[in-house]
Amino acid sequence: MSRIISISSGKGGVGKTTFALNYALSLAKHGKTILIDLDMGTSSIRNHLDADIPFDLYHFFKKDATLEQCINQLPEHYDPAHIYDDFTYIASPRGFFEDIVNLGYAQKLKLITAINKLDVDYIILDLKAGLDYRVLDFLPRANTGIVIFTPMVPSAVFAAAEIVVALVIRRLRRLFARNSPIYKNYSPKYFQLFKELLNRIEDVYDSSLENFDDFLSQLKEAIGPGPITHYVETVLHSFRAYYILNQFNGLDQTIDKVVKPLSETIRKRVSMYVQLINLGWIVYDDLILESSTKKIPALLMKKEPVKKKDYADDPFKRLELIRKAFLTKQIRHTKLLDLPPASPKKKKIADESKIDPFLNAQLEMLVTMYNESDREQDFRKNFEYITRHSLYIMKNCPYYSFGDKTLSLATPEIE
Ligand SMILES: Nc1ncnc2c1ncn2[C@@H]1O[C@H](COP(=O)(O)OP(=O)(O)OP(=O)(O)O)[C@@H](O)[C@H]1O
Ligand SMILES: [Mg+2]
Incomplete structure (x- = not known):
């Protein structure tokens, strides 16, 4: 079965x-x-x-072409050595078609069903x-797929945190939907309460319930521990948000x-327990x-001779310095966390309680990656x-940790 990874x-x-x-070209060397x-x-x-693209999604939606008929190979001149023979692609329509840009329920279901039937390793x-x-x-159920950021567009961070909120809400709404298997075990008045609490998280103007950790504590207060609170806990603890810088x-x-803003926003707006990777x-x-x-494609561009760089000019040098700081625990991220610098005379270690463990985990991750990345x-x-990195996760973690095997409609029609 294919692994579907949304970007x-x-x-x-x-x-x-x-x-x-x-990334697709790179994965095609592996499947x-x-x-x-x-x-x-x-x-x-x-x-x-x-x-030349003879068939694209226009033909799929309007001319009864199958999705398989819309699959294209890379033109020969891009890859004369046939390194990327396992790479194929499907293009969206060439022009603007209102009904394709704003896909209706039936059209979306048609596309999702066809994507789910494609038989390849990676989609x-x-x-x-x-x-x-x-x-x-088109996003997976239990994780974000891959979310892209760039320091060039800092505002993207907040919008991306909303993707995580929307995905967690989508999973929880399914639990609180009328057709949920646990619905019959609880009085409808509780389901009304769950819906109201979720609406309050979704509403950024309502500050009475900021994140899913608050949601969980209010839920526990209202109904006590049981399958619902356990499920909410599992959703939060198992949810993974992947990002690329x-x-x-x-x-x-x-x-x-x-x-820093991403860690803070996810922790504040979503949960302390969501794994940010x-x-x-x-x-x-x-x-x-x-x-x-x-x-x-950049990976197919002619390779320039590698210029040897002086290590001193290397922007990663600062990462090395931070790594050392981590190891010696001398600065304990005082600069990164905007804490006042420790007085050199007292040699006091920064107050552990002021260190943000969520942010620390991100920094530790960067350091580990740096060490592995030559x-x-x-x-x-x-x-x-x-x-x-992603192949490792796909091989060693349960499939729902990264991407998904199938897509499923989240539109209100089925909620
Ligand atoms: N690492 C990079 N270095 C230099 N240029 C880059 C890099 N990544 C992307 N770009 C350039 O940034 C521009 C926007 O990239 P791209 O079209 O992939 O963004 P996008 O997120 O798909 O945009 P859209 O939201 O419109 O779909 C392109 O001109 C691309 O070449
Ligand atoms: Mg684009």
């Missing part, structure tokens, strides 16, 4: 298509991979690949920016503009920018690392 972002232009295309362009209305693949979905049911319906241009920017980063590289204007700043190595 999304809270904001536009942060590198979803660039990432999805090159049959289909990239599906679901950014209807803009046909993002056509903006990144120069190819990568390049989604549109933002958050609505055109995105939510794109256009990585130094640790200072990344920590301040992405990692950095899958890797892609450095900023002019060659990637050039690749999109030339319509050649300090490479080459985007090709970055893709290799991310591919290895």
